[in-house]
Each structure stands twice: as structure tokens, then as C-alpha cells.
Amino acid sequence: MQTKIEAFFNSVKEKNSNEKEFLQAVYEVAEIIIPFIEAHPKYQNKMLLERIVEPERAIIFRVPWLDDSGKVQVNRGFRVEFNSAIGPYKGGLRFHPSVNLSILKFLGFEQVFKNSLTTLPLGGGKGGSDFNPKGKSDNEVMRFCQSFMGELFRHIGADTDVPAGDIGVGSREIGYLFGYYKKIKNEFTGVLTGKDLSYGGSLIRPEATGYGCVYFIQSMLKTKNDSIKNKKVVISGSGNVAQYACQKITELGGKVVAMSDSTGYIYDEKGIDAEKLQVIMTIKNENRGRIQEYLDTYKNAQFFEGQRPWGVACDIAIPCATQNELNKGEAEELVKNKVLVVAEGANMPTTPKAIEILQQANVLFAPGKAANAGGVATSGLEMSQNALRYSWKKEKVDEKLREIMYHIHASCEAYGKNDAGEIDYVKGANIAGFVKVADAMLAQGVV
Numbered sequence: 087m088q089t090k091i092e093a094f095f096n097s098v099k100e101k102n103s104n105e106k107e108f109l110q111a112v113y114e115v116a117e118i119i120i121p122f123i124e125a126h127p128k129y130q131n132k133m134l135l136e137r138i139v140e141p142e143r144a145i146i147f148r149v150p151w152l153d154d155s156g157k158v159q160v161n162r163g164f165r166v167e168f169n170s171a172i173g174p175y176k177g178g179l180r181f182h183p184s185v186n187l188s189i190l191k192f193l194g195f196e197q198v199f200k201n202s203l204t205t206l207p208l209g210g211g212k213g214g215s216d217f218n219p220k221g222k223s224d225n226e227v228m229r230f231c232q233s234f235m236g237e238l239f240r241h242i243g244a245d246t247d248v249p250a251g252d253i254g255v256g257s258r259e260i261g262y263l264f265g266y267y268k269k270i271k272n273e274f275t276g277v278l279t280g281k282d283l284s285y286g287g288s289l290i291r292p293e294a295t296g297y298g299c300v301y302f303i304q305s306m307l308k309t310k311n312d313s314i315k316n317k318k319v320v321i322s323g324s325g326n327v328a329q330y331a332c333q334k335i336t337e338l339g340g341k342v343v344a345m346s347d348s349t350g351y352i353y354d355e356k357g358i359d360a361e362k363l364q365v366i367m368t369i370k371n372e373n374r375g376r377i378q379e380y381l382d383t384y385k386n387a388q389f390f391e392g393q394r395p396w397g398v399a400c401d402i403a404i405p406c407a408t409q410n411e412l413n414k415g416e417a418e419e420l421v422k423n424k425v426l427v428v429a430e431g432a433n434m435p436t437t438p439k440a441i442e443i444l445q446q447a448n449v450l451f452a453p454g455k456a457a458n459a460g461g462v463a464t465s466g467l468e469m470s471q472n473a474l475r476y477s478w479k480k481e482k483v484d485e486k487l488r489e490i491m492y493h494i495h496a497s498c499e500a501y502g503k504n505d506a507g508e509i510d511y512v513k514g515a516n517i518a519g520f521v522k523v524a525d526a527m528l529a530q531g532v533v
């Protein structure tokens with residue numbers, strides 16, 4: 087006899103059999119939410135979870151563009167508009183060769199719960215393309231973005247769906263996308279977030295995901311009367327989220343000893359301080375180079391080609407690169423080295439087996455939908471500023487970001503604390519995220 091969770095999961099699997107990342111994300115939520123629904127009659131017999139796992143709309147489109155040699159290239163574009171119960175669809179665009187419907191559905195599904203946790207009126211969505219910006223000229227990236235927006239513009243709008251950046255989509259891409267939207271729609275609205283300050287971006291948005299993740303770690307450590315000071319930290323990735331997580335950890339007295347990219351990781355025993363981080367920012371954001379180039383400036387550091395950094399002993403591990411980048415064996419290694427905290431800066435970087443290992447060992451584990459929600463929360467603040475046609479000071483946005491992250495921690499605590507006083511952050515984040523969306527869906531009827 088199948089349990090309710092198995093029966094639910096099997097029916098989702100039947101319809102989405104080729105979508106392994108999406109199924110992984112759904113299973114993690116279902117095994118927590120189904121028992122919660124069972125215990126709360128208000129949410130029963132309304133097919134709420136069945137409705138939530140079905141995107142309201144998924145758009146797939148052709149993106150033809152001309153490369154620098156005049157040859158025609160074709161990519162596939164996507165926007166998955168997952169759930170608009172509590173606000174306009176909101177979530178990033180990812181440009182990476184691995185992008186497919188499964189990855190964007192997992193990201194869009196996660197985004198629904200994450201955006202709900204922020205307390206802001208944001209629905210969930212995600213989009214992107216299998217286009218690889220790496221190795222392309224600025225003109226090629228611009229032509230691609232214009233072609234992508236040439237279709238996407240029909241589906242988005244400041245009150246409908248507001249995309250932003252993700253892997254491979256930073257301020258350069260957002261600028262080209264925004265410029266083309268403005269041209270074809272003849273309107274200047276907050277249709278995208280992550281914009282440059284010169285045309286409506288928010289202070290602190292670039293920093294927000296990394297900073298927010300560190301604020302969340304502060305709250306977790308506080309429950310143990312501990313802090314970030316003097317903690318040894320390992321971060322994977324060296325893009326937007328990783329860079330600002332590193333900056334905030336250093337500011338708070340921690341020491342980041344390793345960072346990575348898809349080619350391997352660097353280890354710097356002395357710590358990647360503010361000056362050294364600047365070198366990484368130049369390599370990554372300006373030269374669009376490889377992390378190994380860090381050794382051109384800091385010769386005492388080491389580079390481990392093709393390896394992930396989880397074997398490096400640390401107190402805090404922050405995976406900030408991509409999905410499923412921390413597996414069971416690596417979690418066991420972290421536990422062996424007495425890690426205290428693992429907080430997901432990336433979306434679903436920790437495999438289900440790895441989460442099990444960490445939780446069993448009483449490591450404080452924060453899922454991405456809670457720990458990395460600071461980015462989209464600050465996008466919500468960018469939308470508010472755009473609607474007001476006003477810009478808030480850096481300190482004000484940072485203060486609001488802190489408050490939101492502390493509030494998310496409190497929500498995880500409210501729904502995830504067990505009788506022994508320990509917080510299960512996965513349980514807490516999923517239930518707290520679900521309740522607001524479910525209440526809004528119940529209020530709005532069957533639509």
C-alpha cells in the first residue's frame with residue numbers, strides 16, 4: 087500500500103518523468119507539506135499541493151541571433167510562470183548551456199516558497215536559455231538578449247512578471263534586456279530588477295543574496311550563542327552570490343579560505359580578505375576569467391583543478407555555485423571536519439542524501455529558499471522604489487534586508503522547532519512558505 091506521499095509523488099512523476107531536478111525539489115517539499123496538510127483540516131481536500139506543482143504557464147520559444155561572423159545561431163528560451171497567488175511572477179533568468187525545462191521548473195517551484203518567505207507580495211517564476219555567455223563578445227551577448235526579449239516582452243510587465251538575473255545573467259545582460267524592452271514597448275517601468283543604479287536599480291541589490299545569506303547564518307549561530315567571528319569559511323562559486331557572501335563574512339570577522347568555479351577551487355590559508363576579493367571580482371566580473379588566475383597575484387595560494395572545496399576543514403560551508411554540488415560523501419567529509427553550519431547560497435546545491443547526513447549530525451543546515459531569499463527580497467524592494475519613482479539610501483535597503491532575513495529565520499523557527507528545541511530549517515521554511523501561498527489560493531477560489 088502506497089503512503090500518501092508516495093501516491094502524490096508517483097502521480098507527479100508520471101506527468102514529469104524526464105524532469106529529475108524538478109522531481110527532486112517537489113519530493114523535498116511534499117514529504118514535509120503532506121503531513122502538515124494531514125494535520126490541518128483547513129488545507130485538506132482542496133488539491134492545494136497538486137495545484138502548486140503545476141506551473142500556471144510555461145513558455146518555450148526560439149531565440150535566433152547572429153554571431154560576430156554573421157552566422158545564424160539558435161537557442162531555446164523559456165519562462166516558467168509558476169504561481170501568482172501572492173503577487174506578480176518573480177524570479178531570475180539563467181543563461182547556461184545546461185538550462186532545460188526541468189531545471190527551470192525546479193527553480194520556479196522553489197521560488198514560489200522562497201518569495202512567500204520574504205513577506206513581500208511576490209509570486210514565483212523562473213526563466214532563461216541554454217545560451218552560454220562565456221566566450222561570447224559583448225555584441226553577441228547584446229544581439230542574443232535583444233532576440234530573447236523580442237519574444238519575452240509579450241509575457242512580462244511590472245505588474246505581471248518581473249524577471250531578474252541568475253547564473254550567467256548579471257548587470258550587462260539585464261541592461262541589454264531592459265534597453266530592448268523599453269524600445270519595443272515604449273515604456274519605462276520596473277519590468278526587470280537587478281538594473282544598474284543609473285536607470286532604476288536599487289542600492290544593495292548586487293550584494294543582497296550573499297549578504298542576506300550571511301545575515302541568516304548570524305541568526306542560526308545566535309541560537310547557539312555563537313557568532314561568525316574567527317570562523318573558518320569555505321565558499322563554492324566565485325560569482326555574484328559567492329563574492330558578496332565572502333565580503334560580508336570578512337567584514338564580520340570570519341576568514342574565507344576557499345572559493346571555486348567550474349574548473350576547480352583555490353585555497354588561501356591566510357584568508358581571502360577585502361583586497362584579495364577585489365582581485366577575484368576583477369578576474370570574474372571584468373576579465374570573465376578563471377579562478378586559477380588568483381594565483382598570478384597570490385602565489386602562496388593553491389589551485390585544485392577539477393575539484394570541489396568541501397574537503398577543506400571549516401566551521402561554515404556556503405555552497406554558492408549550482409544545484410547538486412555537495413553530495414553525500416562531501417557532507418560526510420564536512421561532518422568529519424566538524425562543520426557547524428551549511429547554508430545554501432545557491433538553489434538546491436545540497437543533494438537529499440547530503441542533507442540527511444548533515445541533519446543527522448546536528449549541523450545547522452539552511453535550505454536555499456530561506457538562506458538565499460535576500461536577493462529576491464531586495465528585488466522586491468527595487469520594485470517598490472521603481473513604483474514610487476524614488477531611490478532609498480544604501481543603509482535603508484540594507485536595514486530592510488536584515489529585517490527580512492531575521493524574519494525568515496523567525497518563521498523557520500516558528501514552524502520548524504521540535505520538542506528538543508532544535509530547529510529543522512528545511513521543515514520550517516517549507517511550511518512557512520506554503521502557508522501564505524495556500525491561504526491566498528484558498529481565498530481566491532479555484533483559478
Ligand SMILES: NC(=O)C1=CN([C@@H]2O[C@H](COP(=O)(O)OP(=O)(O)OC[C@H]3O[C@@H](n4cnc5c(N)ncnc54)[C@H](O)[C@@H]3O)[C@@H](O)[C@H]2O)C=CC1
Nearest residue numbers: 252253254295323324325326327347348407432433458461
Ligand atoms: N544572483 C542572485 O541574486 C541569486 C542567485 N541564486 C543562486 O545562486 C547560485 C549562483 O548564482 P550567481 O552567483 O548569481 O551566478 P553567477 O553566474 O554570478 O556565478 C555562478 C558561479 O557558479 C559557478 N558554477 C556554475 N556552474 C558550476 C558548476 N557546474 N560547478 C562549479 N561551479 C559552477 C560559476 O563558475 C560561478 O562562479 C545559483 O544557484 C543561483 O540560482 C539564488 C538566489 C539569488
Ligand SMILES: O=C(O)CCC(=O)C(=O)O
Nearest residue numbers: 176177178250461462465
Ligand atoms: O531577484 C530576483 O527576482 C531573482 C532571484 C532569483 O532568481 C532567486 O532567488 O533564485
